[in-house]
Amino acid sequence: MADIVLRNISKRFEAVEAVRELSLAVNDGEFLVLLGPSGAGKTTTLRLITGLEAPDAGSVMIDGRDVTHDPPGSRDIAFVFQQYSLYPHLTVYDNLAFPLRSPARRVPEPIIRKRVEQTAELLHIASKLNNRATRLSGGEMQRVAIGRALVRDPSIYLMDEPLSSLDAKLRAELRLELKRIQLELGATILYVTHDQVEAMTMASRIGVIRDGQLLQCGTPREIYESPSSSYVASRLGTPQINFLPAHLLSDVPVPPGTETVGIRTEHLQIAARNGGRMVGRVHRVEHLGEQNHVHLDYKGEMLVTLADPRQPLQSGQEVELHLVHPLCFDRAGQRVPAIIH
Numbered sequence: 001m002a003d004i005v006l007r008n009i010s011k012r013f014e015a016v017e018a019v020r021e022l023s024l025a026v027n028d029g030e031f032l033v034l035l036g037p038s039g040a041g042k043t044t045t046l047r048l049i050t051g052l053e054a055p056d057a058g059s060v061m062i063d064g065r066d067v068t069h070d071p072p073g074s075r076d077i078a079f080v081f082q083q084y085s086l087y088p089h090l091t092v093y094d095n096l097a098f099p100l101r102s103p104a105r106r107v108p109e110p111i112i113r114k115r116v117e118q119t120a121e122l123l124h125i126a127s128k129l130n131n132r133a134t135r136l137s138g139g140e141m142q143r144v145a146i147g148r149a150l151v152r153d154p155s156i157y158l159m160d161e162p163l164s165s166l167d168a169k170l171r172a173e174l175r176l177e178l179k180r181i182q183l184e185l186g187a188t189i190l191y192v193t194h195d196q197v198e199a200m201t202m203a204s205r206i207g208v209i210r211d212g213q214l215l216q217c218g219t220p221r222e223i224y225e226s227p228s229s230s231y232v233a234s235r236l237g238t239p240q241i242n243f244l245p246a247h248l249l250s251d252v253p254v255p256p257g258t259e260t261v262g263i264r265t266e267h268l269q270i271a272a273r274n275g276g277r278m279v280g281r282v283h284r285v286e287h288l289g290e291q292n293h294v295h296l297d298y299k300g301e302m303l304v305t306l307a308d309p310r311q312p313l314q315s316g317q318e319v320e321l322h323l324v325h326p327l328c329f330d331r332a333g334q335r336v337p338a339i340i341h
């Protein structure tokens, strides 16, 4: 396996700065997820690593070697795309064998058979090897597409939203499988997505990207608990983090320079009125089975939190709000460190 190091890479398409001075290291055997909205520069970053695009500035290193100006074919990278790119007229077996049969590789057929069978086992599609690619479910097709990358045993895998075309159940299944396969193979994977659940469940580290810039990189826990900015904080967590202007708070000490307070559900507790000064009104309660989403009106701002379904709450009811270690941000949206008591 191998590592990837990007040093200050930039790429512009006419007026659009798709990637801006981005530096990132993906360690050997790591599952790094780049998380960002549409147009953030995720696909461009992957294409720069494969050599399908050349950077305007900066360098790409793979396993300690500068490959910035090397042709794509020499980089030993497998790329899995969003849409399964299978050959419909071929069987699953032949689709999987295809990358190994290229004249440049000259892999002997018995070795091809072994690799294809092993890969099919790993992806739980061994019983489908003789099916035509068109006679598979969406999830099976995407497994074959992933298998076509695995079968080559490259040093690095780049995956561009490979699960986004699948329904929620299959996505959840394949998330687990991809993580299992990555651990089993010790593979180095750079995976891009705009789905926070994929990032949280699969990543060793998450890199949050916006407008071509890497804003923060850390373990899922670091990014969730210690976001560097309000934007990063808003990328993770369901329901989404609440933001409240700091001047609306009563009796809650915040560090100097705080303009906005970020309140995740675990930072906000609600209780029956008992003399506390922060009072909100229940606007709506959504019943989600084991939890309730409670929408609250506080001084004209809407806050959403979770509550135990056994807690009796009615629309229109006034409740006390208790904030527990919320996140503080300055005027520019950058994190202000909390006061340590």
Ligand SMILES: Nc1ncnc2c1ncn2[C@@H]1O[C@H](COP(=O)(O)OP(=O)(O)OP(=O)(O)O)[C@@H](O)[C@H]1O
Binding pocket: 013, 014, 016, 017, 018, 036, 037, 038, 039, 040, 041, 042, 043, 044, 045, 194
């Ligand atoms: N070949 C190109 N020519 C012109 N502009 C491009 C080209 N490729 C990408 N862009 C622009 O660069 C920006 C980043 O695009 P990119 O595809 O990398 O984003 P992304 O984060 O992968 O988005 P998505 O999640 O929608 O795939 C976008 O504004 C896009 O329109």
